[in-house]
Amino acid sequence: MKKAPTIRDVAAAAGVSVSVVSRVLNPESGPVAPAKREQVLRVIGDLGYRPRAAARELSAGHALTVGLVVADLANPFFAQLADRVVWEARSHGVQVVVMTTQEDPHLEAESLDTLLDRSVGGVIATPTGGNIEKWERLRDLGVNVVFVDRTIAELEDVDVVSIENSDSARRATEHLIALGHTRIGLITGPASTSTGRARIHGYRTAHENASITVDPMLVRDVPFRGDGGGDAVGSLLALPDSPTGLIVANTAQVQSSVRRLVQVGVRIPDDLSVIVFDDNPWTELTNPPLSAIRQPIDMLAVHSLELVLGRMQGRLPAGARTIEVKADFVPRNSCAPLIRSVAS
Amino acid sequence: MKKAPTIRDVAAAAGVSVSVVSRVLNPESGPVAPAKREQVLRVIGDLGYRPRAAARELSAGHALTVGLVVADLANPFFAQLADRVVWEARSHGVQVVVMTTQEDPHLEAESLDTLLDRSVGGVIATPTGGNIEKWERLRDLGVNVVFVDRTIAELEDVDVVSIENSDSARRATEHLIALGHTRIGLITGPASTSTGRARIHGYRTAHENASITVDPMLVRDVPFRGDGGGDAVGSLLALPDSPTGLIVANTAQVQSSVRRLVQVGVRIPDDLSVIVFDDNPWTELTNPPLSAIRQPIDMLAVHSLELVLGRMQGRLPAGARTIEVKADFVPRNSCAPLIRSVAS
DNA sequence: TACAAAAGTGGTACCGGTTCCACTCGGTCC
DNA sequence: GGACCGAGTGGAACCGGTACCACTTTTGTA
Numbered sequence: 001m002k003k004a005p006t007i008r009d010v011a012a013a014a015g016v017s018v019s020v021v022s023r024v025l026n027p028e029s030g031p032v033a034p035a036k037r038e039q040v041l042r043v044i045g046d047l048g049y050r051p052r053a054a055a056r057e058l059s060a061g062h063a064l065t066v067g068l069v070v071a072d073l074a075n076p077f078f079a080q081l082a083d084r085v086v087w088e089a090r091s092h093g094v095q096v097v098v099m100t101t102q103e104d105p106h107l108e109a110e111s112l113d114t115l116l117d118r119s120v121g122g123v124i125a126t127p128t129g130g131n132i133e134k135w136e137r138l139r140d141l142g143v144n145v146v147f148v149d150r151t152i153a154e155l156e157d158v159d160v161v162s163i164e165n166s167d168s169a170r171r172a173t174e175h176l177i178a179l180g181h182t183r184i185g186l187i188t189g190p191a192s193t194s195t196g197r198a199r200i201h202g203y204r205t206a207h208e209n210a211s212i213t214v215d216p217m218l219v220r221d222v223p224f225r226g227d228g229g230g231d232a233v234g235s236l237l238a239l240p241d242s243p244t245g246l247i248v249a250n251t252a253q254v255q256s257s258v259r260r261l262v263q264v265g266v267r268i269p270d271d272l273s274v275i276v277f278d279d280n281p282w283t284e285l286t287n288p289p290l291s292a293i294r295q296p297i298d299m300l301a302v303h304s305l306e307l308v309l310g311r312m313q314g315r316l317p318a319g320a321r322t323i324e325v326k327a328d329f330v331p332r333n334s335c336a337p338l339i340r341s342v343a344s
Numbered sequence: 345m346k347k348a349p350t351i352r353d354v355a356a357a358a359g360v361s362v363s364v365v366s367r368v369l370n371p372e373s374g375p376v377a378p379a380k381r382e383q384v385l386r387v388i389g390d391l392g393y394r395p396r397a398a399a400r401e402l403s404a405g406h407a408l409t410v411g412l413v414v415a416d417l418a419n420p421f422f423a424q425l426a427d428r429v430v431w432e433a434r435s436h437g438v439q440v441v442v443m444t445t446q447e448d449p450h451l452e453a454e455s456l457d458t459l460l461d462r463s464v465g466g467v468i469a470t471p472t473g474g475n476i477e478k479w480e481r482l483r484d485l486g487v488n489v490v491f492v493d494r495t496i497a498e499l500e501d502v503d504v505v506s507i508e509n510s511d512s513a514r515r516a517t518e519h520l521i522a523l524g525h526t527r528i529g530l531i532t533g534p535a536s537t538s539t540g541r542a543r544i545h546g547y548r549t550a551h552e553n554a555s556i557t558v559d560p561m562l563v564r565d566v567p568f569r570g571d572g573g574g575d576a577v578g579s580l581l582a583l584p585d586s587p588t589g590l591i592v593a594n595t596a597q598v599q600s601s602v603r604r605l606v607q608v609g610v611r612i613p614d615d616l617s618v619i620v621f622d623d624n625p626w627t628e629l630t631n632p633p634l635s636a637i638r639q640p641i642d643m644l645a646v647h648s649l650e651l652v653l654g655r656m657q658g659r660l661p662a663g664a665r666t667i668e669v670k671a672d673f674v675p676r677n678s679c680a681p682l683i684r685s686v687a688s
Numbered sequence: 689t690a691c692a693a694a695a696g697t698g699g700t701a702c703c704g705g706t707t708c709c710a711c712t713c714g715g716t717c718c
Numbered sequence: 719g720g721a722c723c724g725a726g727t728g729g730a731a732c733c734g735g736t737a738c739c740a741c742t743t744t745t746g747t748a
Binding site: 001002003004048050051052053054055057058063065072073074076079080082083086087090095096097098099100102107110111113114116117118119137140141142255258259262281282284285286287288 | 345346348392394395396397398399401402407409416417418420423424426427430431434439440441442443444446451454455457458460461462463481484485486599602603606625626628629630631632
Binding site for chain 3: 006007008018019022025026029030051052053054055056057058059060
């Protein structure tokens with residue numbers, strides 16, 4: 001087991017001082033005679049020298065690393081987000097430390113502490129909603145925070161990148177209303193989350209615009225983890241006047257909701273028209289292919305990273321920024337016009 | 345923007361030397377009087393002191409970090425693997441730096457260099473198959489490498505965790521043979537990968553045991569990325585004597601293969617019996633639900649991390665270890681007995 | 689009571705970079 | 719010819735921990 005060469009090894013081999021080598025490594029930090037630069041670069045190549053990140057971080061006080069804090073990589077939405085963030089980061093020479101919270105504020109707090117130890121320059125996160133003081137502390141210590149997908153209302157001055165949640169929910173709802181549906185179920189994340197609230201809001205707006213009163217029983221804001229989606233489906237179907245349309249407005253709940261629908265033998269779209277939030281490669285392989293709101297995950301990733309890196313390099317004006325990207329509605333075969341079967 | 349406290353701040357506030365504080369932090373490194381320990385711990389709490397990882401790494405020479413190098417987090421298999429690895433690592437107080445290769449050896453090489461800069465203590469990877477010298481160099485520099493899912497035959501003395509690839513493919517094939525199928529297509533990863541070869545081997549073995557000769561035209565080892573699966577499906581169906589059974593033996597190819605099958609209107613299982621490798625939550629929501637080989641991803645993650653951490657802490661005997669875990673066959677409704685329709 | 693061993697403590701070199709400062713050159717300008 | 723400049727260079731402090739060593743104070747045992 002050999003030992004990796006250090007900057008002093010390089011300096012010695014090139015017959016110069018460490019200062020010169022350092023200046024070759026960071027060209028902005030000072031002049032080097034062209035001949036010596038060549039010489040040093042050659043030695044670096046020969047020795048296979050690479051600067052140790054830890055040493056650099058220690059003296060710089062912060063790392064060229066960003067933390068990515070998501071709920072759960074088993075959720076394709078977060079997985080794809082992580083994929084893009086890692087990819088974009090790489091092309092900027094930045095590494096990503098991934099942490100998962102499983103939607104648990106305690107784990108989130110732990111993750112943030114760990115990231116702090118690592119002196120990360122920034123954090124991209126889908127916050128659980130708790131840990132308000134912790135996020136503030138992070139920011140006070142100079143860590144650039146960007147919330148993606150969700151946000152925390154109590155926390156001002158934080159950059160946010162999300163989709164137009166309310167608008168997307170409104171459009172999905174309008175689509176079902178236009179097909180004649182008046183009893184539309186909504187399954188979404190807890191009302192304690194920004195996305196949950198926004199999507200309920202959009203759903204309500206569509207109803208108001210069409211002068212339909214919303215039956216509160218049709219709106220289910222359920223926890224992300226576990227079988228929240230399945231249970232919500234169960235109780236919606238058990239209603240005396242069960243819905244003819246359903247919007248599953250959170251990626252984490254789509255699988256369990258659809259599974260339950262399949263289990264109980266609901267025919268889609270004959271018995272129930274369904275629209276789900278977040279398109280992933282499998283939604284078009286289900287039976288029938290599901291109409292979906294497609295979140296531009298790439299855009300979310302690109303903008304988040306752009307913001308974090310921009311802040312880290314101090315090339316962004318002060319003041320929090322909010323970026324909302326548009327989500328597309330992708331019609332497939334899971335929605336049908338309402339046919340009044342018995343009554344009317 | 346405040347400045348985080350250092351060990352010297354703590355020492356000063358507690359009226360002791362930095363050595364004492366360091367010993368409180370690392371109990372094994374020396375004794376501390378109980379009273380002073382209390383005192384120091386209180387000050388640490390008050391100040392919210394946390395040791396900087398970079399400083400620790402610099403002096404230790406290696407980091408409490410492992411690199412995870414996978415092809416692509418958009419693939420549910422890798423995503424879930426990453427999820428479990430991150431989770432397990434967290435519970436051991438270790439952070440994970442994730443890198444993706446997109447199956448490109450150049451990107452892989454770049455990733456390895458970056459991880460080296462970070463002085464990671466270990467790397468868990470699904471290698472592309474290239475970069476043999478690079479992997480060796482990594483090992484020579486004291487980085488503990490564990491290959492998961494795949495391996496590189498040319499590289500000895502590397503720990504490997506994988507499923508019983510050959511055996512799993514054999515069982516899937518036998519299942520179809522038992523249903524009367526004799527012309528069974530196989531779509532799998534490139535024969536340059538260990539998994540590709542092993543799965544082809546298992547497929548062959550099942551045929552030999554049943555005294556069926558394998559038509560080489562039925563075996564398609566195609567690239568992971570792009571629409572390799574779809575194209576393979578297309579050409580298999582275009583054969584004059586097209587297969588009545590199909591095994592898609594690689595997660596990365598399942599989606600595109602199934603999509604193509606749906607597109608061209610093949611009826612499953614009436615026209616074609618299908619078995620796919622890797623069960624993910626969506627495979628039972630397709631039409632029909634797909635019979636699958638379920639890889640115990642949790643086990644892969646746990647064992648990989650166990651190996652890496654064990655090596656990092658030097659509590660594992662020398663000599664490479666190979667762990668193979670069993671994969672289950674999950675029968676669903678995508679396989680049917682062969683009914684000789686026209687001939688015979 | 690004597691003396692060795694163990695417990696407890698502080699000082700400081702070191703890990704491998706970055707950065708500031710002082711210094712030496714040539715060349716330019718008055 | 720002396721003052722002044724900028725390019726080019728090396729020395730050394732510093733970032734925040736760890737670990738070794740020397741030292742003092744207990745404690746235990748013969």
